[in-house]
Amino acid sequence: MxxxxxxxxxxxxxxxxxxxxxxxxxxxxxxxxxxxxxxxxxxxxxxxxxxxxxxxxxxxxxxxxxxxxxxxxxxxxxxxxxxxxxxxxxxxxxxxxxxxxxxxxxxxxxxxxxxxxxxxxxxxxxxxxxxxDLAEEEAVKVIHQLVHHGAPESGSVEDLELINTFQSVVSRLHITSPKAILIERRSIRKLLSKVGDDNTKKKKILTYFAYLFKKYGNQIVTEQAETIKVESDKLFLNDDTKCDPEPRRSARVENQTSPGDVLSDPVILEEFKCPLSSRLMYDPVVIASGQTFERVWIQKWFDEGNNTCPKTKVQLNNLSVTPNGTMKDMISKWCAKHGVSMHDPSVELKIEATPSxxxxxxxxxxxxxxxxxxxxxxxxxxxxxxxLDTSFNSDSSLPKITRTNENSKKKSLDSIWRLSELPWLSQCELVEDFRRRVEHNGQALYTTSPENFLSPISKFVGEAIHHRDIKAQRNAAQLLLAYMKKSRYGAKDLTEESYSVVVSLYSSEEVKEEALAIIETLSSQPHCRPKIAASGALALILDALCSRSRGLQGSALRILHNLSSDSDLRPLILSLDHIIPKLVPFLKDTKVSRHALFILQHLCDIEAARISITETRDCIASMAELLDTGNSEEQEIALSIFLMLCSQRLEYCQLVLDEGFAVIPALVSISINGSEKSKVSAMELLRLLKDVNVVEDQQDYSSGTDPDQARPRDHGDHHKENKRSSSSRSSGLFSIFSRPKR
The missing domain is CATH 1.20.140 (Butyryl-CoA Dehydrogenase, subunit A; domain 3)
Incomplete structure (x- = not known):
């Protein structure tokens, strides 16, 4: 095949x-x-x-x-x-x-x-x-006349006319040899085999052609008249001069001076050509390197994230473009002199769809x-x-395409970078229109460069806040969020001013969710996290954490989860007012408990955080409960936190033992039924707790005091009356791992 x-x-x-x-x-x-x-x-x-x-x-x-x-x-x-x-x-x-x-x-x-x-x-x-061409048109007429005659009676005048017409046709088509006639008859039979029963007209015409060759084929072969040779000289089908189409002039340069100059194109000066497209420039502009390009092509070059000159390869200090009026005038005069029409390439690029x-x-x-x-x-x-071809019958497999109107073209992405030049109402209208377009076509922002989008939109947000225009703030925030998620550049070139603008969006009650959504998206990128902290966003994140909105709380926890992954930012997070006590309630919320656990795990690197965890009411108890009720991921994180606590100080081990009734059975269960990682952590934690218990008992025995009396009864405000019983239970539980020495 x-x-x-x-x-x-x-x-x-x-x-x-x-x-x-x-x-x-x-x-x-x-x-x-x-x-x-x-x-x-x-x-x-x-x-x-x-x-x-x-x-x-x-x-x-x-x-x-x-x-x-x-x-x-x-x-x-x-x-x-x-x-x-x-x-x-x-x-x-x-x-x-x-x-x-x-x-x-x-x-x-x-x-x-x-x-x-x-x-x-x-x-x-x-x-x-x-x-x-003329020869083909003549052949078409002759064949139509042939079909028009039909099948007359043999020997009649019409029959003689039909023979002459048929001979004229086949001689024009070079069907004069036995081999050529055989190939033609086979081609007709092949077409007939493909014709369906419902296509009677095509079938009858092909049958008629087959009939003509069957009846008059032998006469064609034996005919050796000189007229056939003369006719063959006029063949339009096998004449080499007809095989190649007449050389055409480029559509990009049309010389309209005179009919006699049709074959001589004017030579375009190199300085009139765009270095990118090698075509006559319509709207020449100068970039920072001093080179001149066609506006639409250099703008598209910049929109794809390039910051170098395409011709010199030199990195540019800025991506601004300046109209080259002198070059424009020179090109216009040259075109007028040589009768060359200028074509605007932006027209093609702005056509987002073609007619249905x-x-x-x-x-x-x-x-x-x-x-x-x-x-x-x-x-x-x-x-x-x-x-002729059933596969050409329908366009149902083609996408239905509609033409955009002129207003939609004007409100294109190309206009965003000129946003500040418009009146305020026009700016709002343009931003809203583009937001809707992005909703329907998520890839519209994929190749948009930060310079041509983030800067004007950030300025627009500042103006929207100044005007207290909530609708404009929301549209801009949604557009920024779409850019962060769908542009291939993300937020790598977002300026500090832009971060401050995003933070300022949180001041509007109606746009808080959008502002936090943008910060959450930014926090997922490591290089953005220090800039988020420097912008003052931590205060508003804490505010969202303390709000009554579950949506805001969820966003705040996810942001803190991402930010706490950066070890340099952990002291800043810990410095937030009562951050650890404010995380404890979320340990009991199954939808967000994993984020709260991750934050605590990251902060446990700091001694002050470990102290705060042990002193915060219900913090250890809530994590101990997750050892029994949480999923495997939550169990692994909780075990990691307990290991970091118990490996640092004996006091922390004792506080975990105070929760022994819940912790020890859960650790035993995990060591048997948990994941490979959690099994190892559970066994290690059991070993640490057991060693601490044995050490304390030996110390009490050597001092001649009762072990239960030797332990302090008032270590924390939530462990007072049950201290003695919990210690006894933990000792009993650890006994299952002990064997008497022989």
């Missing part, structure tokens, strides 16, 4: 393989080859948004449909191909249109260098033309319309001619 497919592809790439319409097929094959060369690069930069994926799918379909046309023209009957020339022409035009539409969408979702290649290909697609395709776009069922106008004596007028 693979070798056959490769062989077929090689055959299609040779112009002589097309039986007829070689000029059109050669032009279409040129587009297919160009598309195939771009396809790997497009797939490598596969757009992540749904519209980009749909466009890529349409592009693959365009390639496949074009190849089907070429395959049809290399295999089908010559007579039938000429008879349906208008249909073939229509299919070529529709393939060209589908190429253009799919590439226009893909162009907006790929890196700038690939977008430039696609733009150049789009120019070539638009310059491609598919027409029937008609059903006729992917169907050639309308081929029969032109046939119905002929008075064919075969009773075909009421029969649908159908399609």
């Amino acid at each position: 693979g070798s056959d497919a490769a062989e077929a592809e090689d055959i299609l790439s040779v112009p002589s393989s097309y039986k007829v319409h070689r000029a059109m097929c050669t032009e279409l094959m040129r587009l297919v080859n160009r598309a195939m060369s771009l396809l790997p690069e497009i797939e490598a930069a596969r757009p992540r948004c749904s519209s980009g994926m749909q466009a890529l799918c349409s592009f693959n379909q365009a390639i496949e449909k074009a190849r089907q046309v070429l395959q049809h023209c290399s295999e089908a009957s010559k007579l039938y191909l000429v008879y349906t020339a208008d249909a073939i022409l229509s299919r070529c035009e529709r393939s060209r249109k589908l190429f253009e539409q799919s590439l226009l969408q893909i162009q907006n979702n790929v890196p700038v260098l690939l977008a430039i290649k696609i733009s150049q290909f789009i120019d070539d697609i638009r310059s491609a033309t598919f027409t029937l 395709l008609d059903h006729s776009f992917m169907s050639i069922a309308s081929i029969g319309d032109s046939v119905n106008d002929l008075h064919i004596h075969m009773d075909l007028s009421n029969v649908s001619f159908g399609s």
Whole structure:
């Protein structure tokens, strides 16, 4: 199968393989080859948004449909191909249109260098033309006359006219040898085998062609008149001069000075070309390196996160662009002198979608319309001619695409960086509009550079707070949150001023959740955590932790969880007012207990935190309860905290033993049934607690005092009356691990 497919592809790439319409097929094959060369690069930069994926799918379909046309023209009957020339022409035009539409969408979702290649290909697609030359049009007329005659009686005048017409057709098509006639008859039979019973018109026409070859084929072979040679000299199908399409001038430069200069293009000066696209500049701008580029392409280069000059490779101090008015005037004068039209490349990039395709776009069922106008004596007028290729019948597999209006184009991402230049109401309208667009297309922010987005939006937030515009604050906050989550740059270039703006959003009661959501997203990135602490966000996080909103509390715990992962920030977190006592209630909340445990585990590196944990009412008891009721992750974290406490000071071990009734049985159970990690931790903790108990008993025995009397009864405000009984129980529990020495 693979070798056959490769062989077929090689055959299609040779112009002589097309039986007829070689000029059109050669032009279409040129587009297919160009598309195939771009396809790997497009797939490598596969757009992540749904519209980009749909466009890529349409592009693959365009390639496949074009190849089907070429395959049809290399295999089908010559007579039938000429008879349906208008249909073939229509299919070529529709393939060209589908190429253009799919590439226009893909162009907006790929890196700038690939977008430039696609733009150049789009120019070539638009310059491609598919027409029937005079010889082809004449052949079409002759075949239609042939079909119009029908099947007259033998020996009649009409029969002689039919023979002459048929001989004229086959001589034009070079079907004059026995081999050529055999190939043609086989092609007709192959088409007939593929025609369905419901496609009566096509079936009758092919049957009629087969009848003509059966009746008059021998006369064609024996005919050696000189007129056939004369006719063959006029062949439009095998004439080498017709195989190659007439050289076309680039669509990018059109010389309109005079008809005599059609073949001589004016040479564009290098300084008039954009170094990125190598095309005549429409809106030249100067960047920090002093180089001039086309605005739309250099802006797209910057939007992809590049901070160097594409030409000199020098890193830029800033990404600002300045209009080059002098260059613009020079280019305009040169174009006026040479009659060259200037094209705005931003028009293509701003087209976010292309018009929806008609059903006729992917169907050639309308081929029969032109046939119905002929008075064919075969009773075909009421029969649908159908399609040459059933795979071209419907566009149901194509995405339905709609055109955006001009207002939507103006409110594009390109306008965000100029946000501050607009009146306040227009700024609010633009931000809200773009937020809605991001909701429907999450990848719209993927390649947006921080310089062109974060700075203007941060300024907008400050203005919204100044105007006390809650709606504007919420829209901006949601847009910032979307950028943090969906942009490939994240918050790596977020300035300290931007952090302060986000913190200030928390001052509005209605936007607190959005502000904390942004801080939570930032806290998940290690390089952002010190900046969060420096912005004063810790105070508002503590405020959220103490609020009655479970949503705010959950966000605050997750933020503290992330921030406490940074050892340098732990002293700052511990310095928050009564932070550990405020975490204890969350140890009993199954939805957030893991975050509270992680925070305590991280803070246990600090002695002050360990002291606070042991002195805080119900803190050890709540963690001990999690050893029995928590999941495996919570058990592992609680065990880690207990190990850090007990390995530091004997007093901490004693406080854990005071909870022995809950701790020891749970440790025994975990050491048997827990995860591998928790088993090891539980056994180690049991060993530490057992050793402490033995040491204390030996000390009491050597001093001649009763062990229970030797232990202090008033170590903490929550261990007074049950101290003696708990110690006795722990001693009893540890006895199961002891064996008398022999």
